[in-house]
Amino acid sequence: xxxxxxxxxxxxxxxxxxxxxxxxxxxxxxxxxxxxxxxxxxxxxxxxxxxxxxxxxxxxxxxxxxxxxxxxxxxxxxxxxxxxxxxxxxxxxxxxxxxxxxxxxxxxxxxxxxxxxxxxxxxxxxxxxxxxxxxxxxxxxxxxxxxxxxxxxxxxxxxxxxxxxxxxxxxxxxxxxxxxxxxxxxxxxxxxxxxxxxxxxxxxxxxxxxxxxxxxxxxxxxxxxxxxx
Ligand code: C5P
Numbered sequence: 189x190x191x192x193x194x195x196x197x198x199x200x201x202x203x204x205x206x207x208x209x210x211x212x213x214x215x216x217x218x219x220x221x222x223x224x225x226x227x228x229x230x231x232x233x234x235x236x237x238x239x240x241x242x243x244x245x246x247x248x249x250x251x252x253x254x255x256x257x258x259x260x261x262x263x264x265x266x267x268x269x270x271x272x273x274x275x276x277x278x279x280x281x282x283x284x285x286x287x288x289x290x291x292x293x294x295x296x297x298x299x300x301x302x303x304x305x306x307x308x309x310x311x312x313x314x315x316x317x318x319x320x321x322x323x324x325x326x327x328x329x330x331x332x333x334x335x336x337x338x339x340x341x342x343x344x345x346x347x348x349x350x351x352x353x354x355x356x357x358x359x360x361x362x363x364x365x366x367x368x369x370x371x372x373x374x375x376x377x378x379x380x381x382x383x384x385x386x387x388x389x390x391x392x393x394x395x396x397x398x399x400x401x402x403x404x405x406x407x408x409x410x411x412x413x414x415x416x417x
Contacts, residue, residue: 191385193411194245194361196220196395202229202236209240211405218243218270220393234267244269245361245393249300251275254285261289261297271296271361273341276328283335296359298339299332301325301346304364307376322346326353333358343377344384344392351388363393367410370397381414389415 195217199205205225219242225233226248238244246269250257257274264272274286276299286297301324302311308321317324322345329340329350339359342350347360366378373396384392392415394408401407 191389191416192218192243192391193381193408193415194218194220194391194393195398195408196222196247196363196393197225197237198222198395198399200224200228202233205233205237208399208404209237209242212408215405215408216241216243217408218245218391220245220247220395222247223249231267234269238268245271245273245391247273247393249273249275250286251278252282254278254282257282258285258289261286262291265290265293265295268293269295271298271338273298273300274337275300276332276340280331280335283332283337287336296338298341298359298361299328299335299337300341301328301332302342304343304362304377305374322349326350329354329358339390341393344379344387344389345377347384347387347389359390360388361391361393362389363395365392365394365397365411367397367407381411385415385417 197205197219250260272295290297311317325342325346326349330353332340333354341361343364344362350360362384364378365381365384366372368380372378381392394411398404398407
């Protein structure tokens, strides 16, 4: 896997999703299907987008007891997606169970560390985690690596430290990306595609800066030019 831009297909219907994807005539972007679209349309949306030739990151962030996650992961891996994920806060036993569930399907499983919308203040107040956020992220990443997972979802700001702690081949998939002249929205820790590249992200996940752009294809190309070069 090389550096790539993953477009977050945060739409609530198949119609809107396909209308969006129809705009891409020359490229087949790597796409992310999240909870909104998956819950609205079910597994068939994954099969249809895959049939159009896109690589898929199925972002359902599983977090439950190990046995339930193992069984759910077996179903998701059966969809032959390229990547899917769990919450690292589900602990090592849950991450190992997720891997067992996926078996040798080739689906890469990565772990969410702390959401990019979480600030130090919110983590301390709401979760009673009082360590510095970057230390928490690195600890979660090391646990994910020790469990055998392929990488983590984290902020680009943490990508370098994750690679130092877990190795260069441990994937960093990083949302929280905004153009220098764009809206931040509800994300807290953001960087530009160019900065994410400098910081060592392997994949950037970009939603609204592309999906809500006046010209989504041009915005995607701008991301690719800044991030992949
Ligand atoms: O629109 P935006 O670029 O903020 O979209 C980012 C995408 O990445 C969303 O689909 C969001 O659910 C996802 N994501 C995130 N932070 C994480 C994990 C996933 O923003 N830690």
